[in-house]
Amino acid sequence: MTPSDASGAASGAGDNRWSDLDRPPLNAGSLSHALVRPGSLWTSLEIVGSTGSTNSDLAARADALPEGAVLVAEAQSAGRGRLDRRWTAPARSGLFFSVLLKPGDPGTSGGAVPVARWGWLPLLAGVATATALSRAAGVDTALKWPNDLLVTVAGxxxxxxxxxxxxxxxxxxxxxxxxxxxLHADELPVPGAGSLALAGAATTDRDPLLRAVLRSLEHWYGEWRTHGGDPVASRLQEAYAAGCTTLGRTVRAELPGDRVLVGEAVALDGDGRLVLATGDGVQQPVGAGDIVHLRPAGPSAPQAPTDPTSE
Incomplete structure (x- = not known):
């Protein structure tokens, strides 16, 4: 998983539900009762004290599980982001979970979504999470293309x-x-990281936050599938663009082979790629799979602190 990635020092704490009374464990029974219902996308919800990576665990069981399986870990020892970047956090200090979706299964509601549109899924998850957190935690959550969730801490x-x-x-x-x-300031893996608590969240109770995110994800995924993965008809493209702080900024895209592309991020295309308007008048789309790093460029561009788990 990404910055969504858990610390070795926290691994022992994940085994004892009373090791940190300020960070109570998630309530598996209550969450399952609220989310796993007939007609819901969510078909199962499992919470484990500690694991390497919820993504790896769920992917290994994907063929045996129905769509809608949810795996949550109170701590991860091998969490990761894009390009296998590590993500660390103390046990029970956050939400670390994976969901199994089967957009290629024609037997599920809405029919199969063309593989060419699956690239919208991480963007969809970003919209769903940001929307849920803004409502449930009262924190204005922004999106940095392609996979980051941003909050404002001390301006x-x-x-x-x-x-x-x-x-x-x-x-x-x-x-x-x-x-x-x-996460408190002295627990951040790097100075540029943040947390809901540091952003002044109205609540840091993880149970309602997880419920809110999963319900929002169910809504957006349902809309996307109903429209065959069309980002325009499902309003996904519009919603992502509205919440994306990357758009309108001049950025430096570091590409494989030491190639660099600098330009203003002007749009998202129909495949979810970021369109950069370069100085020579060319509009160049770049896909998430092509990006090694995406950084602000130029003195006028707001610079978020560097985070090695980013992008």
Whole structure:
């Protein structure tokens, strides 16, 4: 999983539900009762004290599980983001979970979504999470293309979470979401990280936050599938663009092979790629799979603190 990635020092704490009374464990029974219902997308919800990576665990079982399986870990020892970047956090300090989606299965509601549109899934998860957190926690949560969740701490953008979507077999995708909830300043893995608590969240109770995110994800995924994965008809493209702080900024895209592309991020295209308007008048789309790093460029561009788990 990404910044959504757990610390070795926290691994022992994940085994004792009373090791940190300020960070109570998630209530599996209550969450399952609220989310796993007939007609719901969510078909199972499992919470484990500690694991390496919820994405890896769920992907390994993807063929045996129905769509809608949810795996949550109180701590991760091998959480990761894009390009295998590590993500660390103390046990029970955040939400670290993965969901199994099967957009290629024609037997599920809405029919199969063309593989060419699956690239929208991490962006969809970003919209769903940001929307849920803004409502449930009262925190204005922004999106940094392609997979970061940003909050404002002391007037500057900080990365509080991230998303990692991975193919799991022919028809399935595992989407991992990691979110820092109660991390204190002295617990941050890097100075540029953030958390809901540091952003002044109205609540840091992880149970209602997880319910809100999963319900929002169910809504947006349902809309996307109903419209065959069309980002325009489902209003996903519009919603992502509205919440994306990358758009309108001049950015430096570091590409494989030491190539660099600098330009203003002007739009998202129909495939979810970021369109950069370069100085020579060319509009160049770049895909998430092509990006090694995406950084602000130029003196006027707001600079979020560097986070090695970013992008």
């Amino acid at each position: 500057e953008e900080r990365k509080a979470g991230g998303i990692l979507a991975e193919r799991a077999g022919e028809n399935a995708v595992v989407v991992g979401i990691g979110l820092n909830v109660t």
